[in-house]
Amino acid sequence: MCKDCCKKGGCTTALVGKILVIVGGVNWGLVGLGMLLGSVGGWNVVNMILGSVPVLEAVVYVLVGISAVMMIFGCKCGKCVNGVCACCANTDANKTEGGM
Numbered sequence: 001m002c003k004d005c006c007k008k009g010g011c012t013t014a015l016v017g018k019i020l021v022i023v024g025g026v027n028w029g030l031v032g033l034g035m036l037l038g039s040v041g042g043w044n045v046v047n048m049i050l051g052s053v054p055v056l057e058a059v060v061y062v063l064v065g066i067s068a069v070m071m072i073f074g075c076k077c078g079k080c081v082n083g084v085c086a087c088c089a090n091t092d093a094n095k096t097e098g099g100m
Helices: 012-036 045-050 054-073 078-082 086-099
Strands: none
Touching: 012 045, 012 054, 045 054
């Protein structure tokens, strides 16, 4: 049984990737704005939040980079490619096979 899962427009991985790319873009925008305004410490929000844990900060930067590459090439899962999840694809196939 499908419960409107196909109407959301993509898989969870693609959604998380989009959010990470947005976070990375806003962070870079704030870094640039801070540099233009002459801020000595900068406005790197990721560093402000996770600066005390450099490994975690680096992991966030790597995930943002992977998300950007994923946005370039697109997600190849069935839900993103076909617009339906595996549950609905199987249900639709069963309906067409049973009706013939």
